[in-house]
Amino acid sequence: MNCIIIDDDELSRTVLEKFIKRTGFLNLMNSFKNAPDSIPYINRRGDIDLIFLDVEMPEMTGIDFMKSLKNLPQVIIISAKQKYALEAFEYDVTDYLLKPISYPRLYKAVDKAYNRYKENNNTKDKKDGFFIKNNSTLVRIKYTDIYWVEALENYVGINTKDSKYTIHFTMKAIENELPSSIFTRVHRSFIVNINKIDIIEENTIVLKVTKGIKTIPIGKSYRDKLMDDINLVAK
Incomplete structure (x- = not known):
């Protein structure tokens, strides 16, 4: 889970960073000492799953911060005062922790x-596709029709056997949208549908498409996971 910290207390941020590093399923993306600085980052990335949020901060309180976001990720409140709990839970926060926090109490919250x-x-895995905007038309794309996705600077290209759709999205965000049961990241710039792979030659994947074949590089750090994801019956 990708997470960030928003807390004006430097000691609190340091303790949280230490605890997060101890928790294998958490990935600390960034840490902010005030809420306004975090908002452009959250909106730009689109892949933040959890926010550790203080309430009493200068410029913008944690409550006002939650009010300001249209798509609020999960939030765990970290506060020195209990009096904000009732209002915080109106925003469906996952948990409310009182400072100073212990690792067992934090782990209980992040496990939830x-x-x-x-x-x-x-x-998400029970869905069979999604809609994208293509000019003035909404086009439905089934997961099973996608062969590969590639990064194109601030866009991604979604490739089917016959067509390509370019949308304004990050690779991380589209990776989160695609079901992990049939898609895997094989390179910093490529995600492939496992069921569309025809051949793997050393560090290259070969896909058969209408116009011939498409070759996709396998990044060194992604190879082991790819080998785990495919149905390899003999080594």
Whole structure:
């Protein structure tokens, strides 16, 4: 789970960073000492799953911050005061922790967040596709029709056997949208549909498409995961 910290207390941020590093399923993306600086980052990335949020901060309180976001990720409140709890839970926060926090109490909260995260992903896996905007038309793309996705600077290209759709999205965000049961990241710039792979030659994947073949490089750091994801019956 990708997470960030928003807390004006430097000591609190340091403790949280230490605890997050101890928790294998958490990936700390960034840490902010005020809420306004975090908003452009959250909106730009689109892949933040969890926010550790203080309430009493200068410029913008944690409550006002939650009010300001249209798509609020899961939030765990980290506060020195209990009086904000009732209002915080109106925004469906995952948990409310009082400072100073202990690692066992934090782990209990993030485990709850992780279970919610997995439930959301399971729901996503039951869908069979999504819609994208193509000019003035909404086009439905089935997961099973996608062969590969590639990074194109600030866009991604979604490739089917016969067509290509370019949308304004990050690779991480589209990776989160695609079901992990049939898609895997094989390179910093490529995600492939496992069921469309015809041949793997050393560090290259070969896909058969209408106009011939498409070759995709396998990044060194992604190869082991690819070998785990495919149905390899003999080594």
